[in-house]
Structures are given as C-alpha cells and as structure tokens.
Amino acid sequence: MAQIRSVFVLVSLITLFGSEPLFAQRPARVEFFAGYSYSNVASGVRHSFNGAQGHLKLNLNPLLGLVLDAGGQYRSDPGYTPPPDLFFLNFHDRYLHTYQALVGPEFTRRGPRVDFFGHTLAGVLHGANRAQAQNFFALGLGGGVDIHKDQGPSLRLQADYIPDHGGGVWFHDFRLGVGVVFKILK
Numbered sequence: 001m002a003q004i005r006s007v008f009v010l011v012s013l014i015t016l017f018g019s020e021p022l023f024a025q026r027p028a029r030v031e032f033f034a035g036y037s038y039s040n041v042a043s044g045v046r047h048s049f050n051g052a053q054g055h056l057k058l059n060l061n062p063l064l065g066l067v068l069d070a071g072g073q074y075r076s077d078p079g080y081t082p083p084p085d086l087f088f089l090n091f092h093d094r095y096l097h098t099y100q101a102l103v104g105p106e107f108t109r110r111g112p113r114v115d116f117f118g119h120t121l122a123g124v125l126h127g128a129n130r131a132q133a134q135n136f137f138a139l140g141l142g143g144g145v146d147i148h149k150d151q152g153p154s155l156r157l158q159a160d161y162i163p164d165h166g167g168g169v170w171f172h173d174f175r176l177g178v179g180v181v182f183k184i185l186k
Helices: 002-017 020-024
Strands: 030-043 045-059 064-075 096-109 114-127 134-148 154-166 169-184
Touching: 030 064, 030 154, 045 096, 045 169, 064 114, 064 169, 096 134, 114 154, 134 169
Parallel strands: none
Antiparallel strands: 030 045, 030 169, 045 064, 064 096, 096 114, 114 134, 134 154, 154 169
C-alpha cells in the first residue's frame, strides 16, 4: 500500500510542478472517452480478454478532474457450450468476462497538441474468469496520452495496472485502451 501511495504522490508532484502555464488554458467541462479495451487478467494462469471501455471526466479545473471509468472485456471458454436458445448478444452468460467500475481523481498536463494524464481510481472488479463470478475491491493506477488538434476529438492511448483483492488474495491485472475522447460542455 505504501508503494501505491508513493506512485500517487510522485504523479501528483510531477503534474503540479510542471504545469504553471496550464491555468491559462480552458479545457472542456466534460470529456467522454469510448474505445477498445484489452485486459490481461491473473487467475492461476494469465488470460487475455477483449472488449470496450468508457471514461467520463468532469474537469474541476485545467489540472484536476473527477473520473468515472467502466470497462467490460470478454473471452470464450473452450470448456463451455452455451445453450442453443441463448440470445446472441448475451455476452454475460455466453463468455468469460471481467468488468471494472472505478472512480477517482485524474491529473492532466495539457499541451497544444498532446495531453498527458495520470489517475488513481478505486472501485470494484467483477470477474467470471476465476472459478466463479465474484466481486473484488480494485484500484486503477494508470495514465496515458490524448493526441488532439485544436479543441476537437482526441485520440487516446491508455494503460492501467489494476490490482484487485478478493478471497484474501491480491491479483495483478493490466488493461490497455485506445479510442476517441469527445469534449462536451465547453
């Protein structure tokens, strides 16, 4: 836990002390990210999942925002044959899955063409990839880069380390995301 706190303090200090010109810029009040998500999950052996991720951010000022992050990733189970009458869009019962719902602060270093961000999020991870479907306490420690032109949509590349705790055991999961950020309520 002390290492997690140290990473958070380090990201915060770098963002704060490297950002004096940022307060002249006015970011959009709300930003929405949607995109592809890849998750690598520990459960005795490592499993890879593919899916989607969304990220809603309320910018409190040019440096600090409050984030709600949600993702869902799926993979087939070679040992499971779904019933023939199962609705084809019922991913929850058809595939092994992992879901994340996280909230917390995000610090952003804004630039004319590139924004760098880091966040420390907390919430819950739901997974049916570990013997049975369970909910786990989870953190989302990560960040990324938004590449933009003017104030239009941005291309986002994001990486998160997601340690989650359940059944007295810590699991170490990773998530990568790529997609588009839309800026609304300017």
